[in-house]
Amino acid sequence: MIKKLQNHKLEISKQMHSLFQLSYAVEAKLLDAVDFPPLKRPIESYQESKTTFYGYLEHGVLAGIIEISHSQNHTRINSLVVSPMYFRRGIGGTLLEFVFDAFDSAVFVVETGANNKPATQLYKSLGFKEIEQWETDFGIRKVRFEKRVD
Template structure:
């Protein structure tokens, strides 16, 4: 079940952060990153940010989260994380499908580490196209993907 998460609520924000921390620890390892800024994201950021969060619940537990910056022109997927206990269950695909159907913008963007095979495979499966690669100041090569809706 997917629902919007009230991240302004500190208890909900703490649950969101727990899933982020668990998922990003795995991603940092995948990328070989010794310094991975998403792991330093404080709880206050989840509470204060204006982004929109949707959560996937599995047996009453928060199993995955997608964070978006919605806009009429472009919806940016800021983060898509799944708790490692729930990897390979289709949760990332379900969250991505939900956002693609819910948001009406003609363009969607997302970034991930270039060496994050599971994420790049997921975005390509949904017809996202690579538009840019760049190196971060913390030593991670990133890739930006974009998906444009077909013209009606």
């Protein structure tokens, strides 16, 4: 089941923070990152965020989260995380498909670490095309993908 998360509530933001920490710790290892900014995101950042969060719940457990920003015809996927206990069950794809269906956008945009093979393969499998790659100030090569809907 997918539902909108009430991120302004402290208990919900704590659950979100915990899931993000678990997932981003795995990504940091995939990227060989010593300094990984997403792991430094505080709970208050979730509570005060103006972005929209949707959670994938399996038997009442928060197993995945997608964070988006939506404007008139553009949707940015700010983050997509899945608990390591729920990897390879299709949750990331299900959350992305939910966003594609829920938001009438001409363009969907997402970024990830270039060496995050599970994420890059998922995005490509769902019709995203690589737009650019660049080096960050903290030593991680990133990639931006776009999916255009005609």
